[in-house]
Amino acid sequence: MQVTMTVNGDEVTRDVEPRMLLVHFLRDALSLTGTHWGCDTSNCGTCVVWVDEQPVKSCTMLAAMAGGKRVRTVEDLERDGVLDPVQEGFMQCHGLQCGFCTPGMMMTARWLLDHNPDPTDGEIREAISGQICRCTGYSTIVRSIRWAATHENASHIETAETAGSSS
Amino acid sequence: MTATPQTREHRQTEFEDNDQTPVGFGRMLRKEDPRLIRGRGRFVDDVQLPGMLHLAILRAPVAHARIVSIDISAAQAHPKVKLVVTGAMLAEKGLAWMPTLSNDVQAVLATDKVRFQGQEVAFVVAEDRYSARDALELIDVEYDDLAPVIDARKALDPSMPVIRDDLEGKTDNHIFDWETGDAEATEAAFARADVVVTEDIVYPRVHPAPMETAAAVADYDRVDGKLTLWSTSQAPHAHRTLYAIVAGLPEHKIRVIAPDIGGGFGGKVPIYPGYVCAIVGSLLVGKPVKWAEDRSENLTSGSFARDYIMRGEIAATKDGRILAIRTNVLADHGAFNGQAAPSKYPVGFFGVFTGSYDIEAAYAKVTAVYTNKAPGGVAYACSFRITEAVHLVERLVTSLALEMGIDQAELRLRNFIRPEQFPYETKTGWVYDSGDYEATMRESMRIAGYDELLAEREEKRARGELMGVGVSFFTEAVGAGPRKNMDILGLGMADGCELRIHPTGKAVVRLSVKTQGQGHETTFAQIVSEEIGIPPADIEVVHGDTDNTPFGLGTYGSRSTPVSGAAAALVARKVRDKAQLIASSMLEVSVADLEWTKGAFQVKGDPSSSVTIQDIAMRAHGAGDLPEGMEGALEAQICYNPENLTYPNGAYICVVDVDKGTGEVRVRRFIAVDDCGTRINPMIIEGQVHGGLVDGLGMALMEFIEFDEFGNCLGGSLMDYLIPTALECPDWETGHTVTPSPHHPIGAKGVGESATVGSPPAIVNAVVDALHPLGIRNIDMPMTPSRVWDAIQGRPRPPV
Ligand code: FES
Ligand code: FES
Numbered sequence: 001m002q003v004t005m006t007v008n009g010d011e012v013t014r015d016v017e018p019r020m021l022l023v024h025f026l027r028d029a030l031s032l033t034g035t036h037w038g039c040d041t042s043n044c045g046t047c048v049v050w051v052d053e054q055p056v057k058s059c060t061m062l063a064a065m066a067g068g069k070r071v072r073t074v075e076d077l078e079r080d081g082v083l084d085p086v087q088e089g090f091m092q093c094h095g096l097q098c099g100f101c102t103p104g105m106m107m108t109a110r111w112l113l114d115h116n117p118d119p120t121d122g123e124i125r126e127a128i129s130g131q132i133c134r135c136t137g138y139s140t141i142v143r144s145i146r147w148a149a150t151h152e153n154a155s156h157i158e159t160a161e162t163a164g165s166s167s
Numbered sequence: 168m169t170a171t172p173q174t175r176e177h178r179q180t181e182f183e184d185n186d187q188t189p190v191g192f193g194r195m196l197r198k199e200d201p202r203l204i205r206g207r208g209r210f211v212d213d214v215q216l217p218g219m220l221h222l223a224i225l226r227a228p229v230a231h232a233r234i235v236s237i238d239i240s241a242a243q244a245h246p247k248v249k250l251v252v253t254g255a256m257l258a259e260k261g262l263a264w265m266p267t268l269s270n271d272v273q274a275v276l277a278t279d280k281v282r283f284q285g286q287e288v289a290f291v292v293a294e295d296r297y298s299a300r301d302a303l304e305l306i307d308v309e310y311d312d313l314a315p316v317i318d319a320r321k322a323l324d325p326s327m328p329v330i331r332d333d334l335e336g337k338t339d340n341h342i343f344d345w346e347t348g349d350a351e352a353t354e355a356a357f358a359r360a361d362v363v364v365t366e367d368i369v370y371p372r373v374h375p376a377p378m379e380t381a382a383a384v385a386d387y388d389r390v391d392g393k394l395t396l397w398s399t400s401q402a403p404h405a406h407r408t409l410y411a412i413v414a415g416l417p418e419h420k421i422r423v424i425a426p427d428i429g430g431g432f433g434g435k436v437p438i439y440p441g442y443v444c445a446i447v448g449s450l451l452v453g454k455p456v457k458w459a460e461d462r463s464e465n466l467t468s469g470s471f472a473r474d475y476i477m478r479g480e481i482a483a484t485k486d487g488r489i490l491a492i493r494t495n496v497l498a499d500h501g502a503f504n505g506q507a508a509p510s511k512y513p514v515g516f517f518g519v520f521t522g523s524y525d526i527e528a529a530y531a532k533v534t535a536v537y538t539n540k541a542p543g544g545v546a547y548a549c550s551f552r553i554t555e556a557v558h559l560v561e562r563l564v565t566s567l568a569l570e571m572g573i574d575q576a577e578l579r580l581r582n583f584i585r586p587e588q589f590p591y592e593t594k595t596g597w598v599y600d601s602g603d604y605e606a607t608m609r610e611s612m613r614i615a616g617y618d619e620l621l622a623e624r625e626e627k628r629a630r631g632e633l634m635g636v637g638v639s640f641f642t643e644a645v646g647a648g649p650r651k652n653m654d655i656l657g658l659g660m661a662d663g664c665e666l667r668i669h670p671t672g673k674a675v676v677r678l679s680v681k682t683q684g685q686g687h688e689t690t691f692a693q694i695v696s697e698e699i700g701i702p703p704a705d706i707e708v709v710h711g712d713t714d715n716t717p718f719g720l721g722t723y724g725s726r727s728t729p730v731s732g733a734a735a736a737l738v739a740r741k742v743r744d745k746a747q748l749i750a751s752s753m754l755e756v757s758v759a760d761l762e763w764t765k766g767a768f769q770v771k772g773d774p775s776s777s778v779t780i781q782d783i784a785m786r787a788h789g790a791g792d793l794p795e796g797m798e799g800a801l802e803a804q805i806c807y808n809p810e811n812l813t814y815p816n817g818a819y820i821c822v823v824d825v826d827k828g829t830g831e832v833r834v835r836r837f838i839a840v841d842d843c844g845t846r847i848n849p850m851i852i853e854g855q856v857h858g859g860l861v862d863g864l865g866m867a868l869m870e871f872i873e874f875d876e877f878g879n880c881l882g883g884s885l886m887d888y889l890i891p892t893a894l895e896c897p898d899w900e901t902g903h904t905v906t907p908s909p910h911h912p913i914g915a916k917g918v919g920e921s922a923t924v925g926s927p928p929a930i931v932n933a934v935v936d937a938l939h940p941l942g943i944r945n946i947d948m949p950m951t952p953s954r955v956w957d958a959i960q961g962r963p964r965p966p967v
Binding site for chain 2: 011017019020023028031032033034035036037038039040041043044046072073074075077078083088090091092094097098099100101102103106121123124125126128129130132133134136137138139140141142159
């Protein structure tokens with residue numbers, strides 16, 4: 001069947017099997033491999049993307065169900081060369097190690113801060129409680145999101161480019 | 168159930184004290200992060216090649232059965248299927264079995280019998296991942312069920328079926344007996360003791376469950392005969408050599424690439440049958456073949472960890488002097504002995520079970536058996552079974568403390584190996600390099616506010632509330648290992664490192680080890696930077712590609728910094744030595760008149776006459792004169808063979824509240840003070856410790872790969888195998904002491920597994936401390952609400 005949706009601002013149309021999961025559609029059909037998968041039971045949250053501005057587990061939704069909707073993935077967090085404060089926060093506060101859970105965590109974090117610009121630590125933990133990180137122990141993720149909350153309106157171009165790398 | 172945010176003074180200090188752009192050691196943001204936070208990491212399942220096919224594996228639905236027949240005709244007829252392979256077909260090519268890392272053999276695909284639920288039986292290669300799965304449903308296997316052996320305690324009973332009848336002359340389920348220490352001296356010490364405490368302690372089967380499951384993409388090029396294998400491997404070089412041995416491919420025609428890896432924790436050390444299937448698939452079809460296991464495959468068939476059933480005894484004098492420790496262990500290794508441990512160490516480094524204490528005698532005996540469960544053994548950041556050893560001794564010490572009415576920390580302080588006793592040889596022959604255990608323990612107590620905690624606990628107790636404070640102190644042995652006594656399948660446990668300084672003074676360093684999230688690209692740039700004075704941002708770290716890095720055994724057992732980190736420091740020193748010769752000719756002074764200021768050589772006491780490492784690099788590659796007989800370029804390669812292991816250690820304190828009505832355990836605070844020697848990047852070290860703490864909390868409270876009596880795995884999904892979320896974790900509190908390793912070039916000891924090793928006993932000790940007033944002396948992990956509640960009701964259940 002044919003499915004059309006808007007992904008990161010661009011309209012895309014593809015032929016898919018009706019049973020194809022959104023996560024496979026994004027990764028295999030669109031090569032947007034920043035969205036990951038880590039389980040078969042909707043428990044891990046490495047697959048979180050936005051569909052019509054709501055965070056969803058893209059392994060729990062068929063590509064066909066996203067037809068006509070707006071999908072946003074981790075690849076769209078950085079805009080015009082400016083990192084999202086959430087991305088910046090994860091780098092500044094060591095909110096990632098292997099980086100596998102990170103895209104999903106950041107998509108949820110962005111949504112949280114859009115709806116609650118000054119969350120408490122408890123609210124941050126609650127917001128990411130449907131997602132698993134096996135590496136960090138969560139404290140640094142909480143710090144990363146708090147960092148983003150306190151740097152929402154700053155310009156990040158400079159720090160983004162100098163962060164730890166010449167690459 | 169929200170966590171209490173705690174911003175503590177010590178952590179703030181660490182945060183601010185460190186330079187953000189150090190030349191050398193210090194807090195520095197990670198070089199790997201810019202790609203990962205943009206979703207531009209490259210994990211194995213992200214690899215897409217033209218014409219790539221997909222592989223899926225059919226797995227055994229039962230734990231023990233004879234294969235009567237396999238009919239693959241319907242699967243072969245599926246329009247999108249390219250290949251179906253069974254064990255019998257692999258056997259014709261001599262590929263049905265492969266060696267394990269412990270010199271046993273393991274079936275790639277079952278030929279005669281299936282020996283655990285989830286074992287590989289056949290595979291399909293098809294055009295897409297959905298069709299490959301569909302075709303599995305079309306394979307018809309007839310099984311003749313056999314009685315399974317599930318409880319390791321009964322595995323040696325003569326009435327039990329023999330699981331490994333594939334092994335010549337095998338008539339039972341016994342794998343090995345191993346012992347260490349002095350049984351007689353230990354018996355004598357026990358005979359003199361005033362107090363003896365005995366505990367039965369089970370360390371249940373758990374699973375590393377990295378967020379990324381195992382995966383491989385095999386691409387065999389029939390024209391040049393070269394196999395490229397992208398795989399989730401913590402040890403790409405060792406894997407390449409084993410593929411050469413198993414598959415008979417010439418080693419120079421195999422390239423193993425381990426790209427970004429989504430966590431490993433030891434679970435990505437073994438070679439899984441799936442990798443071999445992908446290779447065979449690509450060899451037979453001539454196209455790239457991808458295999459990516461799903462989560463239930465990962466949990467049911469991938470490397471398990473622990474599964475040690477231990478009886479421990481500890482003997483002491485009436486004033487709390489520990490005399491001796493003795494243990495008898497039954498180790499469940501599953502259907503194939505697949506643990507990754509140095510050849511001469513069948514129980515890994517369990518021999519360090521004497522812990523951090525200066526005692527008179529010790530003795531251990533371990534018996535390992537086969538059961539109808541998945542193979543594995545050394546995984547989940549266990550540091551070669553040190554996790555089990557530390558858990559045993561730390562549980563015993565707290566039991567002794569409670570029995571004698573001595574405070575847990577106080578009892579440890581009375582018995583620690585003292586700083587002046589290092590290097591200290593334990594009663595089981597391990598030579599600990601350095602430590603200041605008392606200082607580390609006291610730092611942990613300071614951060615915890617230990618005395619106030621005890622006072623609070625008494626107050627709560629008086630009100631009938633269950634609060635507990637648990638202490639653990641661990642010493643790990645990491646950095647395997649010295650070539651004279653350590654190898655894996657005949658491969659010496661050394662690691663290589665190559666450093667090239669380019670003409671413009673930028674550098675590339677190539678490692679044999681491979682990060683799975685530990686931050687090697689940052690840490691190793693910092694180590695080289697510290698020695699050679701080039702900023703880390705100007706040093707590219709290459710790893711995880713056997714065609715482009717020197718040989719070495721890889722990343723596990725916290726060995727990257729102890730072994731490869733030493734190699735990186737030494738290779739940089741070698742380059743610096745050459746740079747010094749060039750500098751002496753550039754400045755026209757003798758070598759002895761030069762001094763090194765990080766990044767430049769200058770004439771002693773004269774900063775105005777100096778040449779930077781960048782100037783020297785250009786000179787080394789330029790047309791100008793070099794010292795007599797010297798070759799151009801500025802580069803070196805070494806292979807580092809460690810002299811001894813390193814012995815990181817730490818003092819952990821855990822505070823729990825137990826709900827009497829529900830049995831729920833809440834970890835309210837956790838204080839971890841680590842001594843991993845010289846600290847390269849404190850931010851990364853803190854992250855490693857946090858990661859280990861959440862592992863420990865998971866194992867202590869919820870993680871359990873459980874089986875029913877038929878051998879059905881009950882922990883086969885993330886709905887059943889519970890992993891902590893942000894809601895169960897406290898805000899970790901960390902601190903440190905620094906006792907450098909005397910034999911490591913930069914004094915670093917390794918920290919990757921410290922907290923996984925040290926934290927479970929602290930949590931159990933805290934719960935036992937809380938429940939002690941109810942007469943409870945021991946409770947096994949996982950301390951789920953129902954199991955804690957049962958214990959409170961006086962019906963403790965050991966996990967089976
Ligand atoms: S893949 Fe695990 S929740 Fe979606
Ligand atoms: S950073 Fe590895 S799973 Fe979160």
